[in-house]
Every structure is written in C-alpha cells, then in structure tokens.
Amino acid sequence: MACSNPWDPAQPTAAGLVLAKCLAAGVVTQEMLDLSAKQAPCFVHLTEVEKIADIRAEINQKSLETEILGLEKETADIAHPYFLTQKCQALQVMNKHLEAVLKEKRTLRQRLMKPLCQENLPIEAIFHRYVAELLTLAVAFIEKLESHLQTIKSIPQIPLTMKNMDNALAKINLLVTETEELAEQILTWRELQKGIHYDNSEITNESDSSFRT
Numbered sequence: 561m562a563c564s565n566p567w568d569p570a571q572p573t574a575a576g577l578v579l580a581k582c583l584a585a586g587v588v589t590q591e592m593l594d595l596s597a598k599q600a601p602c603f604v605h606l607t608e609v610e611k612i613a614d615i616r617a618e619i620n621q622k623s624l625e626t627e628i629l630g631l632e633k634e635t636a637d638i639a640h641p642y643f644l645t646q647k648c649q650a651l652q653v654m655n656k657h658l659e660a661v662l663k664e665k666r667t668l669r670q671r672l673m674k675p676l677c678q679e680n681l682p683i684e685a686i687f688h689r690y691v692a693e694l695l696t697l698a699v700a701f702i703e704k705l706e707s708h709l710q711t712i713k714s715i716p717q718i719p720l721t722m723k724n725m726d727n728a729l730a731k732i733n734l735l736v737t738e739t740e741e742l743a744e745q746i747l748t749w750r751e752l753q754k755g756i757h758y759d760n761s762e763i764t765n766e767s768d769s770s771f772r773t
Contacts, residue, residue, distance in 0.1 A: 583590065661668070683691055714721075
C-alpha cells in the first residue's frame with residue numbers, strides 16, 4: 561500500500577478523521593463543530609484591545625495637534641510674520657525718532673539748562689477758551705480742597721459714627737415709646753380727674769337741693 565503524504569492539503573488530518581468518526585457515530589453534531597470553529601473569545605478580546613489602543617493613539621494625536629494649534633494661537637502676536645512686520649516697522653519709526661533726537665542733542669541740552677522762570681507757555685488761540693474753563697475749575701477745586709481732605713480723613717471714622725448714630729436712634733425710639741406711654745397715662749389720669757370732679761359736683765348739687773327743701 562502506498563503511504564499517504566501527510567503534507568498534502570487534500571489529505572484529511574488525524575484530527576479530521578477522528579472528528580468525522582465522532583460525527584458519524586453521533587457523539588458530536590455539526591453545530592457543535594461549527595461553534596468550535598469560530599474564533600476563540602481571547603482573540604476577540606485581543607482584537608478589541610488593539611482597536612481601543614488605535615483609537616487612544618488617534619485621540620492622543622488629535623489632542624497634540626489641538627495643543628499645537630492653541631500654542632500657535634497664543635504666540636501668534638510673537639511668531640506670526642504679520643505681527644513681526646508691524647513690530648519691526650514700529651521699531652524703525654522709534655529708531656528714526658531717536659536718531660533725530662541725537663542729532664539735536666546739543667540744542668536740547670541748551671534748552672534743558674535754560675531756566676524756565678518768568679516765561680509763559682505758548683498756547684494756541686483755539687485753546688484759550690478751554691484754558692479759561694480749566695482755570696475756573698482749578699480755582700473751585702482749590703477752594704474746596706480743604707473740605708475734601710477733611711472728608712477723606714473722616715472716612716476711617718465713618719463706621720464709629722454710624723454706630724453712634726444707631727445707638728442715638730435706638731435711644732430716641734425708646735424715649736418716644738416712653739413719652740407715648742406717659743401721654744396715655746396723663747390722658748387716663750385726666751379722664752379720672754374729670755370723672756371725680758363730675759361726681760363731686762353732682763354730690764354738691766344734691767346736698768344744696770336737700771338743704772333748700
């Protein structure tokens with residue numbers, strides 16, 4: 561008998577022959593074999609873990625890209641060419657101004673060394689009206705400056721003053737209550753005195769009439 565080639569894929573394996581005999585004998589069913597042929601749960605979990613790892617890696621990548629965009633937005637006024645151009649232009653203008661100041665350094669030094677006493681500051685005619693209004697406001701402010709300073713100095717004493725006012729108000733309310741009670745007592749006493757006087761006059765009239773009879 562010729563020996564079969566174990567590497568021939570068309571030849572059934574030993575496990576296949578055993579399963580075929582078990583299936584023919586009714587020991588196992590085709591459904592059981594189909595269920596056992598499915599992928600093992602451990603491999604399913606491994607696949608899910610790989611998917612989760614891929615998703616996390618993608619999330620981390622997106623987070624990193626978001627942080628980079630945020631950083632670029634925060635540093636846009638420093639690193640962006642447009643803002644760098646504006647700053648460069650401003651520096652150039654400032655540099656030109658400094659150069660002009662340095663050229664007039666001797667003249668500026670002479671002006672700074674010259675005393676300013678007994679000199680009037682030139683003011684253009686269109687601003688004379690505003691200067692007059694400003695002087696009026698300045699005079700009014702100086703007149704009220706002392707009262708303003710006293711008011712500022714009295715600010716720390718405001719809580720104590722308010723407390724004293726509250727105490728005084730409470731005392732006034734107590735005095736008003738006592739006065740109202742005293743007034744009611746006086747009115748009651750007057751009513752009693754009127755009643756007593758009326759009774760005495762009645763008794764006197766009755767006595768007079770009895771004497772006359």
